[in-house]
Amino acid sequence: MISYQSAKEEIKQAADIVSVVGQFVQLKKAGKNFVGLCPFHGEKAPSFTVSQDKQMFHCFGCKKGGDVFAFWMAYHSLTFPEALKDLADRYNVRLPEKHFSAEEKKKADYRENLYRTNELAAVYFQRELAHPVRGKAGRDYLEKRFLPQDMIEAFRLGYAPKGWDGLKQFLLKNKISLETAFSAGVLKRSDKGRYYDLFRERVMFPIMDLTPKKRVIGFGGRVLDDALPKYVNTPETPLFHKGSCLYGFAASRKAIRETGRAVVVEGYMDCLALRKHGLEEVVATLGTALSETPVRKLKGIGKEAIVVFDADDAGKKAALRTLPIFLNERLPAKAVVLPKGHDPDSFVNSRGLDAFSKLLDAAPSLFDFYIDQKLGSRTGDIDHKVSVLEEIFPILTKVRNETQRALYIKRLSEKTEIAEPVLFSALKGLNQFSAKERPENDIRGQFASLNGDRSIGELQLLNLLLHYPETVAQLRGRHCRELISDPTVRRIVDIIYDGYGHSETLTFEVIQERLDLDEDRIWFREFGFRPAFCSDREVKQAVREFIEKAQKKKIADSFKKAMGDPQAINEILKRKVQAGGPVGN
Numbered sequence: 064m065i066s067y068q069s070a071k072e073e074i075k076q077a078a079d080i081v082s083v084v085g086q087f088v089q090l091k092k093a094g095k096n097f098v099g100l101c102p103f104h105g106e107k108a109p110s111f112t113v114s115q116d117k118q119m120f121h122c123f124g125c126k127k128g129g130d131v132f133a134f135w136m137a138y139h140s141l142t143f144p145e146a147l148k149d150l151a152d153r154y155n156v157r158l159p160e161k162h163f164s165a166e167e168k169k170k171a172d173y174r175e176n177l178y179r180t181n182e183l184a185a186v187y188f189q190r191e192l193a194h195p196v197r198g199k200a201g202r203d204y205l206e207k208r209f210l211p212q213d214m215i216e217a218f219r220l221g222y223a224p225k226g227w228d229g230l231k232q233f234l235l236k237n238k239i240s241l242e243t244a245f246s247a248g249v250l251k252r253s254d255k256g257r258y259y260d261l262f263r264e265r266v267m268f269p270i271m272d273l274t275p276k277k278r279v280i281g282f283g284g285r286v287l288d289d290a291l292p293k294y295v296n297t298p299e300t301p302l303f304h305k306g307s308c309l310y311g312f313a314a315s316r317k318a319i320r321e322t323g324r325a326v327v328v329e330g331y332m333d334c335l336a337l338r339k340h341g342l343e344e345v346v347a348t349l350g351t352a353l354s355e356t357p358v359r360k361l362k363g364i365g366k367e368a369i370v371v372f373d374a375d376d377a378g379k380k381a382a383l384r385t386l387p388i389f390l391n392e393r394l395p396a397k398a399v400v401l402p403k404g405h406d407p408d409s410f411v412n413s414r415g416l417d418a419f420s421k422l423l424d425a426a427p428s429l430f431d432f433y434i435d436q437k438l439g440s441r442t443g444d445i446d447h448k449v450s451v452l453e454e455i456f457p458i459l460t461k462v463r464n465e466t467q468r469a470l471y472i473k474r475l476s477e478k479t480e481i482a483e484p485v486l487f488s489a490l491k492g493l494n495q496f497s498a499k500e501r502p503e504n505d506i507r508g509q510f511a512s513l514n515g516d517r518s519i520g521e522l523q524l525l526n527l528l529l530h531y532p533e534t535v536a537q538l539r540g541r542h543c544r545e546l547i548s549d550p551t552v553r554r555i556v557d558i559i560y561d562g563y564g565h566s567e568t569l570t571f572e573v574i575q576e577r578l579d580l581d582e583d584r585i586w587f588r589e590f591g592f593r594p595a596f597c598s599d600r601e602v603k604q605a606v607r608e609f610i611e612k613a614q615k616k617k618i619a620d621s622f623k624k625a626m627g628d629p630q631a632i633n634e635i636l637k638r639k640v641q642a643g644g645p646v647g648n
């Protein structure tokens with residue numbers, strides 16, 4: 064029987080962390096490592112680091128890190144068993160039957176049931192759409208919107224018919240408990256405790272996750288007419304977090320990477336209509352304002368976003384709300400506002416993709432759009448200008464890059480006809496930027512922060528042991544451990560000493576796994592990403608110096624202990640004279 068550990072190893076052999084992470088984060092080579100913008104926290108300069116040798120990643124900003132499984136879990140919000148299964152499937156590694164603890168198993172089963180419920184619901188809605196009688200209204204709607212059959216199938220569109228318990232009965236028949244269906248968000252529960260279908264008389268759009276399996280994690284349901292609410296989405300569940308999802312992302316990821324841009328629209332139908340006409344790099348928000356998480360994910364694969372809005376006031380307001388997010392995440396963004404009376408769906412269906420592409424190509428930056436919208440036609444009105452500036456300054460203070468900020472000020476000056484120096488000094492008056500916020504991009508700064516109370520000497524010693532494993536044999540048993548006062552560093556060195564010489568190789572990762580404390584592991588990961596402090600040629604010299612230092616320390620310590628015992632001091636002095644040769648034990 065294959066063990067779970069060996070399956071894990073096998074996956075690691077196959078799943079190179081740089082290529083796995085590289086599918087979701089744009090990585091650049093930097094020395095021995097790769098760096099990119101962290102998908103787990105907002106940052107403008109890369110502190111997210113991936114090491115190919117170590118097969119580990121670490122973010123110097125938010126401290127998230129670990130191996131390829133840790134990445135997969137964090138990025139896709141999955142449990143370890145799920146990540147293991149995903150990667151095992153992907154890299155054709157067979158997993159043993161039993162490999163998890165009872166607790167892990169229980170949690171995994173619970174989530175597995177939620178996935179199953181969503182999958183069954185998707186199947187149910189698809190069948191209902193195909194039903195000659197019950198699905199007719201849904202099919203008519205899709206036909207009216209010119210959506211071809213192959214796309215209906217590819218995106219697994221469905222229909223939730225009239226009635227309160229069609230899905231409920233279907234799930235019960237498939238041995239899904241009502242409680243589970245409720246947790247998966249497809250049933251609602253009345254005050255009296257009765258369960259009923261959440262989606263009724265709606266065209267159903269399943270929302271898939273970004274894993275290769277494209278698992279259904281939630282649904283958006285759209286009414287057939289103008290009734291409100293226009294969209295109903297799955298509520299928050301353990302699998303579905305509306306704020307971090309984009310519709311159609313799984314399908315468009317490749318195209319976004321290839322074209323470098325992501326076209327963001329507001330509705331599911333808009334997204335599908337554009338795809339039908341051949342624009343593949345398109346995603347839709349889930350009827351909510353765009354939030355940081357999806358922007359961060361887009362930033363991981365594309366170079367710019369073009370946000371498309373309806374011409375109505377709500378559309379424009381939505382456009383304006385997204386500016387701070389794009390500025391914050393520093394993903395260049397453009398804004399397209401469609402002609403009055405159009406949404407992307409109606410526009411592309413009536414005028415074709417060429418006309419739509421022209422709008423995309425001519426799109427102004429979101430910043431310009433924002434200022435134009437705010438200033439409106441009242442450009443001569445000083446009071447109005449001031450009120451616009453009051454709105455825009457707080458946003459500008461979030462732009463930490465000085466060059467970029469200067470560019471925005473220049474644009475602002477052109478548009479408001481207020482001299483740049485005046486704007487600069489007004490902005491400085493707010494005094495909110497720079498001083499307080501530590502630049503998170505300074506990797507060297509982050510490395511320096513590692514030292515804390517630790518002496519450079521002990522850090523160099525650990526660095527030497529890690530980068531030149533052959534020095535372990537030369538330094539172990541030479542009292543070098545006594546040079547270390549920091550408990551974390553001691554614990555790590557003990558693991559290295561203990562493990563050295565055993566049959567298995569003591570990799571960076573094995574050391575990390577043997578550390579019991581989370582804080583030790585984080586510190587160690589961060590430390591491990593530092594380069595060697597000496598070159599190959601200097602190793603011998605470094606070893607010699609550490610041994611000498613350790614000897615001196617041992618003698619000094621003995622002195623302290625022997626104070627008051629003249630005989631002992633004499634002995635030590637004699638030894639000190641002879642010192643130079645090894646004094647090891």
Ligand SMILES: [Zn+2]
Pocket residue numbers: 101102103104111122123124125126127
């Ligand atoms: Zn981070």
